[in-house]
Amino acid sequence: MTLCYIGLGSNLANPLAQIKQATLALQALPSAADISVSSLYGSKPMGPQDQPDYVNAVVQLNWSASALELLDALQQIEQDHGRERKAERWGARTLDLDIILFGQQQIQNERLTVPHYGMKTREFVLYPLAELAPELTLPCGMELSQLLNQVPKNGLTLLTATAKYNQPILSHQ
Template sequence: MNQVYLGLGSNLSNPRQQLMCAHSALQKLPQASVVKMSSLFASKPMGPQDQPDYVNSVVTLKWSGTPIEMLDACQQIEQQHGRERKDERWGPRTLDIDILLFGQHIIDSQRLTVPHYGMKAREFVLYPLAELQPDLQLPCGTQLSSLLQQVPKNGLYKLD
């Protein structure tokens, strides 16, 4: 089994509820076990600023399937929650689930890049990730703690 970290985000259709429902859906996947979720965090949107703020979280779980099976499961959960894929890269969405880390694997395929290409610079990923695993070391050898020293919170805050 691989330890997997997923980044969850939403800024449409009751974002807090979207993330809680996604967590519940992940718990029900037959290949998943020991599913834990960080606190919920509010963050400013990436890209166009004329959209609502995001609610973000990180989920960790043990996964017995392949990375592509994990990707397919995440995309299915997104679709079940009304996710529409559009040309606008960082536009508003009901639910976004990104595979941040898949064990110590480094994956660079047409469908999947792991570690997630933007995770080292995104406060809405790093701070919730640190809540779950503060001593985490990325597959490249970088310590999460050193990334936290380099990436400011940019208005990120924990929700009640």
């Protein structure tokens, strides 16, 4: 099993419901176990500002298959939730699921870059991640706490309390 962190984001079609439904879909994956979810946060959109604010969270899970199989599963969940891939990189979307970390692996290929290329600068990833793994050290050797000291909250707002979501919600045997 590989300890993984998945970033979740949505700003269309009832974003709170999209994030909650995505966590349920992650629970149902046969290769996933011991799933925990951070609090939900509101954040300003990256890129074009003429779109709704986002709801974000991070999921921690243990994964028993490959990183590319996880990517395939995440893309299927996105598609099932009405995600349309467009040329506009940071446009509005019903659901965005990104592999932030896949254990301590560093992966670089045509389909996947892990750690996620933007994780070190995105408050909507770092702060929810810190709820789940405050003592985390990245594959590059940098501590998450160092990044939190460097990246301001930039308007990030807490939407739900950790106590509701930071509990393991499913464990496959």
